[in-house]
Amino acid sequence: MKNLQDTIREIAAQSLARGEVELVIGWEKGDLWWQSYPAFIEEEKEADRLIWDPLCVPNLSRYLLQELSEMDEKKIALFVKGCDALAFNQLLQDNRTVRERVVLYGIPCDGLVDPSKLEREGLDRDLQEVERDGEELVLKAAAGEEKRVPAKDYLYDKCLTCRYPNPVAYDQMLGETVPVEPEERFTGVRKLEELDYEDRFSYWAEQFSRCIRCFACRNVCPACSCIKCVFDLQEPRWLGKATEPSENAFYHIIRAYHVAGRCVDCGECSRVCPVDIPLQELNRKIILDINELYGEYDAGVDPEQEAPLITYKTDDPAAFTES
Amino acid sequence: MKKVQKEKLEDLFERLAGDGVLYLPLEEDGVVNFAPWKKGARVNLEALNTVLPPKRAIFPQTETYMRFETDGKKLQIEQVEPVEGNYFLFGVRPCDMAGIKVLDKVFLDEPEDDIYSRRRQAGTILSLGCNDPHVSCFCSAFDLEPGFAPDADVALWDVGEVLLWKPLSEKGEKLTSSVEDLLEDASAEEERAAEEQRNSAAATVAAAAREHGWNVEGVEEALQDMFEAELWDKLYRRCLGCGICTYICPTCHCFDVEDFGKWQEGERFRCWDSCMFEEFTLHASGENPRPTQKERVRQRFMHKLCYYPSNFEGLYACVGCGRCVRQCPVSIDITQVIKEVGGVKSGS
Amino acid sequence: MARKSTLLPEVAVVESIRQETPNIKTFRVVSPGGGKPFEHIPGQCAMLSTPPVGEAIFSITSSPTEKEHLDFSIVQTGTVTNYLHEIEEGFEIGIRGPLGNGFPVEEVKGKDLLFIGGGIGLAPLRSFINYCFDNREDYGKIDILYGARTPDDMIQKKDLFELWPQQPNTDVYLTVDKECEGWDGKVALAPHYCEELAFTPENKVTVTCGPPIMIKFVLEALDRMGFTPDQVITTLELRMKCGVGKCGRCNIGEKYVCIDGPVFTYAQLLEMPPEY
Structure with a gap:
């Protein structure tokens, strides 16, 4: 792990020094153990701020939306995990980024740590640092104590079902590829599908009732790249500002439909939701439906591939009109 | 000092709920929030901070205050009274109690906001001292004590099998006598245990504050000259522009006003709004005095740590509950701002 | 009966409407029983309500010396002003005020x-x-x-x-x-x-x-x-919602345009962050 961090710093420093890019986006560390957050490095000497640890979860690709538009023709280097690379490709396919202006450094990712899983078992006590060592996490406490726990038990759920841990888009791959051993990702969706209509409705109504409309799910989403979001329009105001069941449901369902076929299943929506609405399941339901109706399709894997929902074929199933 | 046996809590809740709405930390789908108690509800008094602060009971996220009807050229306007009367807020943490005091200054200052003030008066607040603060708790930076909320109506301490109970206000005394049959006298030993817990919680937070440099002394004054500081250029860049930090904040109080309805009838409500959103200051003309996320991020910190204290005798509009520190998806951390501003000051 | 909320408008009648320019009209507003809805100082504002499309703040263009009415000259720009520009004389709207500090009419006497x-x-x-x-x-x-x-x-x-x-x-x-x-x-x-x-x-x-x-x-x-x-x-003109210094929208530095303004001296503005 340390080696990868050194490589990241070295590469960032080099590409800035050689003038290949003017900005490197990676991660840096905060004061508290779980804080690994986006870092914007513009000077070679700042490259040592960059880190890599099992908490580097924020997706960096989305920052291209703001940084590319502000920087004219300048180039940006980006470190991408598997999910970040899918996000990048989706931005590319949506014509919201420019391949030639981005240098991608791929990071094979063996899953990231969900801080709440450590907290739930009290493992966050005096915790200073989390390291990955093979199948284990090394939890380092203040007094130099170390504890080892099985990594798998503390990774984000979304990482356990990840099918593309090795970046699908990169200019240079850093580190060895990791084995791909995803758990079944549609288990949750299948369970919900088994409920009858009313129970399914009340399940989601209950989930959405918690929504505080902070828009974090939208703002973190690499498929939500519209210049002006329909939910922000003041006139006409499609979405009322009252946090009220029908407005909340309207927001989430319309958003799910708008990212349909473009959602890369990165799960950031679920991660950032402060009230734990299982938004990834909602998006996965649509992914599953697309797979069943139009054949297997993974958004973000190949930006050249025809996207089923924006490509008309004469033999497309017409399930909506048939029923 | 009184006490209530934990096994009698269910009876106590039933009694309180019979006399008003009883809001307390309830767990649903793993999320703990203040919500009205019902028999069989999953009460969680262990959770340090609810996801949303209890301010919701006094300043709901969405609140209708007016109803209107039109008939041709005629317009009728009528005030909507809050539905519930009495309520109890049970298990409010000392930081959240301090947050309510911050809101009080805004809403009870002239001209008094009667919607808020009526709700505020209708409530009795029972605070619960923290025994085991989280690593992101920094209430001591604002001279608050994690184990005790002096502004509550009743102070509670969890000492194992019992909750110690001490009325602090007239409302608290009244409540105490109305549930006297469920209370007992606390033993000297239990009082000592509570005292020890209080001290140890305070020591924990104070030590963390020292370790991390969370010292707010002079921050207000320093920020007065930092509107153009480089700090903001760095900080905003990773901000996603979502509203988590403001909506989960016990002191944030900005709101919007909107109408809902058809031409003939409808209602007007106010709802939480966030200075993090582009729309917050956007004019109908398209002009925006805070055009980028930089100005918005700056506004949030400046308001909490500089503008608000300037208006209210040095009281900061942050109570160190740590919610934003824990919940920000990209770890924008107010304690880092405090540290950096403090650092700028001592370095200058 | 609880007392009236500071956010609650009174009903008022648009007595007359005058087209000033292609997109500006002046509205004369009176109480339903006749007379001025409230007294004011020059420079103060009022919230005009047009349910169901909300309310917006406007400066009062008539002098307090006009005893029978309040006048508002309004440009058609958003939802509330669109509504106002469509109504006829005799329509009832909501009104709330006076809001803001007003011009220093006393202090500048003799100047x-x-x-x-x-x-x-x-x-x-x-x-x-x-x-x-x-x-x-x-x-x-x-x-x-x-x-x-x-x-x-x-x-x-x-x-x-x-x-x-x-x-x-x-x-x-x-x-x-x-x-x-x-x-x-x-x-x-x-x-x-x-x-x-x-x-x-x-x-x-x-x-x-x-x-x-x-x-x-x-x-x-x-x-x-x-x-x-x-x-x-x-x-200063800023987006405002409550008009009484609570909602936070018109906050500039430690000032709130709706109560500390909208009238400021240039000397005061120089002391404030340039967020207007």
Whole structure:
């Protein structure tokens, strides 16, 4: 792990020094153990701020939306995990980024740590640092104590079902590829599908009732790249500002439909939701439906591939009109 | 000092709920929030901070205050009274109690906001001292004590099998006598245990504050000259522009006003709004005095740590509950701002 | 019965509507039983409610000396103003006020006054100007400089062309931005005209209101002409919702435009963060 961090710093420093890019986006560390957050490095000497640890979860690709538009023709280097690379490709396919202006450094990712899983078992006590060592996490406490726990038990759920841990888009791959051993990702969706209509409705109504409309799910989403979001329009105001069941449901369902076929299943929506609405399941339901109706399709894997929902074929199933 | 046996809590809740709405930390789908108690509800008094602060009971996220009807050229306007009367807020943490005091200054200052003030008066607040603060708790930076909320109506301490109970206000005394049959006298030993817990919680937070440099002394004054500081250029860049930090904040109080309805009838409500959103200051003309996320991020910190204290005798509009520190998806951390501003000051 | 909420409007009647320019109308508002909905100071504002499309804040353009009504000159720009521009006389709307601090009408007694307005910016100034004329002996020389894009864009033409020029010890200077047919008056931008007229700062207070870009250049011109920042008064327009200093929307630094403003001296503005 340390080696990868050194490589990241070295590469960032080099590409800035050689003038290949003017900005490197990676991660840096905060004061508290779980804080690994986006870092914007513009000077070679700042490259040592960059880190890599099992908490580097924020997706960096989305920052291209703001940084590319502000920087004219300048180039940006980006470190991408598997999910970040899918996000990048989706931005590319949506014509919201420019391949030639981005240098991608791929990071094979063996899953990231969900801080709440450590907290739930009290493992966050005096915790200073989390390291990955093979199948284990090394939890380092203040007094130099170390504890080892099985990594798998503390990774984000979304990482356990990840099918593309090795970046699908990169200019240079850093580190060895990791084995791909995803758990079944549609288990949750299948369970919900088994409920009858009313129970399914009340399940989601209950989930959405918690929504505080902070828009974090939208703002973190690499498929939500519209210049002006329909939910922000003041006139006409499609979405009322009252946090009220029908407005909340309207927001989430319309958003799910708008990212349909473009959602890369990165799960950031679920991660950032402060009230734990299982938004990834909602998006996965649509992914599953697309797979069943139009054949297997993974958004973000190949930006050249025809996207089923924006490509008309004469033999497309017409399930909506048939029923 | 009184006490209530934990096994009698269910009876106590039933009694309180019979006399008003009883809001307390309830767990649903793993999320703990203040919500009205019902028999069989999953009460969680262990959770340090609810996801949303209890301010919701006094300043709901969405609140209708007016109803209107039109008939041709005629317009009728009528005030909507809050539905519930009495309520109890049970298990409010000392930081959240301090947050309510911050809101009080805004809403009870002239001209008094009667919607808020009526709700505020209708409530009795029972605070619960923290025994085991989280690593992101920094209430001591604002001279608050994690184990005790002096502004509550009743102070509670969890000492194992019992909750110690001490009325602090007239409302608290009244409540105490109305549930006297469920209370007992606390033993000297239990009082000592509570005292020890209080001290140890305070020591924990104070030590963390020292370790991390969370010292707010002079921050207000320093920020007065930092509107153009480089700090903001760095900080905003990773901000996603979502509203988590403001909506989960016990002191944030900005709101919007909107109408809902058809031409003939409808209602007007106010709802939480966030200075993090582009729309917050956007004019109908398209002009925006805070055009980028930089100005918005700056506004949030400046308001909490500089503008608000300037208006209210040095009281900061942050109570160190740590919610934003824990919940920000990209770890924008107010304690880092405090540290950096403090650092700028001592370095200058 | 609980007392009335500060956010709750009263019903008022739009007694008459006058088309000022293609997109500006002046609305005369009275209480349902007749008479003024409330008293005010020049420069203060009111929230006008048009359910179900909300409420918005407007400056009161009539002088407090007009005893029977409140007037509002309003540009059609958003949902509330669209609604107002569509209604007929006799329609009821909601009204809430007075809001804000108003002009320092007492403090500037005995001074010469220079009013510089642009476009719809005349609306708040007019309240002050007419107040001065109704208390003429309290104020010294009055100069009024008003600019609009075209003659058609000028509001309150009767005041500008007939009533004000007849007032004692008063000069009215009108200008348009560009040459146009039928206009044989001055063609210049207001800030340029102001400098050309070479007003002197002695014992004078300037009150200016208009589009932000005009204000910017007027302030620069006045500075060159020797006016100090505390001799210059202006008003700020920001999005506002509650109008009573609670909702946080019009917060600039430690000030709230809705209660600490909308009237500020230039000296005060220089002390505030430039977020307006």
